[in-house]
Amino acid sequence: MLDSSISGRRPLIFPATEETIRQAAERLAAGELIGMPTETVYGLAANAWDRTAVAKIFAAKSRPATNPLIVHLAGSERLSDALQWPPPPVIRQQIDALADLWPGPLTIVGPRGPKIPDEVTAGKTTVAVRIPAHPVARRLLQACPFPLAAPSANRSTYISPTLAEHVCDASGLGHAVALVIDGGPCAHGVESTILLLGDHPRLLRPGSITAEQLAERLQVAVEELQRQPPAGDSNRDALLAPGMLREHYAPATPLVLLPLAGDRDAAPPAGPNIGRIAFQRLAPHEAARYRRVETLSDNGDLEAVARHLFAALRRLDAAGLRAIHCDTCSPQGLGQAIMDRLRRAAARTE
Numbered sequence: 001m002l003d004s005s006i007s008g009r010r011p012l013i014f015p016a017t018e019e020t021i022r023q024a025a026e027r028l029a030a031g032e033l034i035g036m037p038t039e040t041v042y043g044l045a046a047n048a049w050d051r052t053a054v055a056k057i058f059a060a061k062s063r064p065a066t067n068p069l070i071v072h073l074a075g076s077e078r079l080s081d082a083l084q085w086p087p088p089p090v091i092r093q094q095i096d097a098l099a100d101l102w103p104g105p106l107t108i109v110g111p112r113g114p115k116i117p118d119e120v121t122a123g124k125t126t127v128a129v130r131i132p133a134h135p136v137a138r139r140l141l142q143a144c145p146f147p148l149a150a151p152s153a154n155r156s157t158y159i160s161p162t163l164a165e166h167v168c169d170a171s172g173l174g175h176a177v178a179l180v181i182d183g184g185p186c187a188h189g190v191e192s193t194i195l196l197l198g199d200h201p202r203l204l205r206p207g208s209i210t211a212e213q214l215a216e217r218l219q220v221a222v223e224e225l226q227r228q229p230p231a232g233d234s235n236r237d238a239l240l241a242p243g244m245l246r247e248h249y250a251p252a253t254p255l256v257l258l259p260l261a262g263d264r265d266a267a268p269p270a271g272p273n274i275g276r277i278a279f280q281r282l283a284p285h286e287a288a289r290y291r292r293v294e295t296l297s298d299n300g301d302l303e304a305v306a307r308h309l310f311a312a313l314r315r316l317d318a319a320g321l322r323a324i325h326c327d328t329c330s331p332q333g334l335g336q337a338i339m340d341r342l343r344r345a346a347a348r349t350e
């Protein structure tokens, strides 16, 4: 048995064995919270059908009750556990058109089914749903007869966790979870892409499934997916989800975004109290100008940049620096998700 006593020394992180997954499913059924690996970031999971358990998520994260949660499912055969079923034909067609992207880092927002309590959706008539690809998340979801509501397992507005240790570190949620299943480092490192389905599909949050991939499958223009709806449009409410507020994912240390390479004359000066996040290896004389450098990839590969970004931000945030200077990239493809997160993280500093 895992020890459930309240003790600071209680071990919380467990390897992803069948036994751990079985015990996690038991804890979830009993209304407790679990730290769950996914391919994007670690989630703070609760039984999505249990409103008392879901309320614990909001309390643990200090998350505003107005910010709805994503419901995680074991497979598309369980969409009716969360969505209105059958959904309107246009949404059914869109789900079919996107089928090859699931399981994976894509969340869809569609009409909410009757089993999902108000607490999950913040009273909205829509619900956000995703089928994660991480093998441990899949095994856990298959072991549960209910879907899992799971936001990223960080305090509200702090950086999302991409390692099991992040869930329980000094700024984390160790006090709130029965256990964390260690599924290793998250492969993508940025949260899932969120897409609002319907007559006017909209990208609500960029992620590693790109706007271009979605536009191709839905047969709409990329610009159409990105368009902000006018006041009075029925989509406006969904788009103005509180989770889309500007300041989010922020380190406590001021974050300064560097101009794109080529315009480096405009860069703020480095210094002995400054940390640097580099998207690729720096020349030694450049690296020497900073107290600490975190290198996210050898050659600027954006998949590696996304995978390593949040852990690097957390390490530098814990290093007592005056500021963190961070590289940027052009906001296309996966670069859109990276720049979205960086702009939010830097919003307080800008």
Ligand code: TXA
Residues within 6 Å of the ligand: 038, 040, 041, 042, 043, 044, 067, 068, 069, 070, 107, 109, 121, 124, 126, 127, 128, 130, 150, 151, 152, 153, 190, 191, 192, 193, 194, 204, 238, 239, 241, 242, 243, 244
């Ligand atoms: O990759 C991910 O999506 C991770 C992992 C754990 O699955 N989860 C995650 O959850 O990032 P969270 O709670 O940190 O972000 C969920 C976002 C919020 O911005 C929220 O406002 C939005 O989804 N959201 C949830 N339900 C919505 C709805 N019905 N309409 C519009 N936005 C919604």
Ligand code: MG
Residues within 6 Å of the ligand: 151, 152, 160
């Ligand atoms: Mg989050």
